[in-house]
Amino acid sequence: MLLTELERFVEEDIGYDDVSCNIIPDCRVNAEVIAKEFGIVAGLAEATQIFEYFEVFPATDFQDGDMVKENDIILSLDGGSRSILRAERLALNFLGRMSGIATITREYVERAGGPRIAGTRKTTPGFRKFEKKAIAAGGGDPHRYNLSDAVMIKDNHIAVIGLEKAIIAAKRAASFTQKIEVEVETVDDAVLAAKMGVDIIMFDNMTVKEIQRAVKTLEEKGLRNNITLEASGGISIENVDKYASTTVDVISIGALTHSSNWLDISLRINPDIQEGTL
Structure with missing residues (x-):
């Protein structure tokens, strides 16, 4: 995503007075982003960009369109505790929303068994390109992105x-x-x-x-x-x-985007491997 988009999302989520993250010591920790249910993962590039913006270093064995199951580790994270917490919700929102769309798209593709399954313009304002990308990750066709296509x-x-x-x-x-x-x-x-x-x-x-x-x-x-x-x-x-x-x-x-459930994904910090205050 564009840096201007990312910073708009960050501003929306963090605001101007983040007390909750500041009350903990800013120590280096490891964390994991974990799938809580079966689905098709999407939004990995976006989540990675978000974590890297906060100088958190993610690693993964998955790529968009891969199947994940309950307790799979989607991303392993290394970085400051405060930074991970500040990036957490935004990154998980992208992963949960996009993976949910990819998952329902794959279900339709498999059930149809032949014709292309396509999306529509019934998308979330400001988030269309990510929802269309998620449809593609699920094996579908994004259809036109805007009226000019x-x-x-x-x-x-x-x-x-x-x-x-x-x-x-x-x-x-x-x-x-x-x-x-x-x-x-x-x-x-x-x-x-x-x-x-x-x-x-x-x-x-x-x-x-x-x-x-x-x-x-x-x-x-x-x-x-x-x-x-x-x-x-x-x-x-x-x-x-x-x-x-x-x-x-x-x-x-249209239900691929306007009625899809989010995939249940969580983040867990491992408190046993802290490496001192940053």
Whole structure:
């Protein structure tokens, strides 16, 4: 992360009068960051950067995307006791949040067994790039990072201008480097979008049977092969395999970021190996 970002996070967490860390002697200690449950680890680079900012020296045998189990030592730390305590919560917040996203993403990937599992822009303001990175660590696709990455024609665009006019306007305005994606809710709109040469069709809040019928219609009309098909809306870990069976290429799921649990991770200082006051 940028130094300016890191220092903003540090300022938020430490504040201006850190009494609790100052009441202990600033001695050199060893500590361990420990997984308290099974999951997929992510955020190691960010946690490492945080500890190093406080002149704490971390070591690890893991990398983002690795599986960890209960009591695994994710990071071993060597540094000043006060510095470790000041870095602790911020580093664990990154690890817990990002590992939780990576873990649920891996669950979806394994349950789907074929199509890409992608995120959405339903992310925490100011933390999007880290949440997208965590999706990738879990084996998913981050999808677009912002509105400029691709042209997406959504239902509200269509409500204002209509589907056909929206596609024409998008093709006129978009760079040759930008793909054009259209949300559709009916088979007829999917066929129209495909005929007009969009790159991606998203089946928005359509049932499995509706998507199957749309895919079959596109195949029968010779429109399937040159287009990416995406399903989104109403998809959960319980039914993602059913949506995968429709043969769409991508399944995008906002729950990867807005509803993921944090992975339970803690830090433990070993009081038996202090090496004197710094």
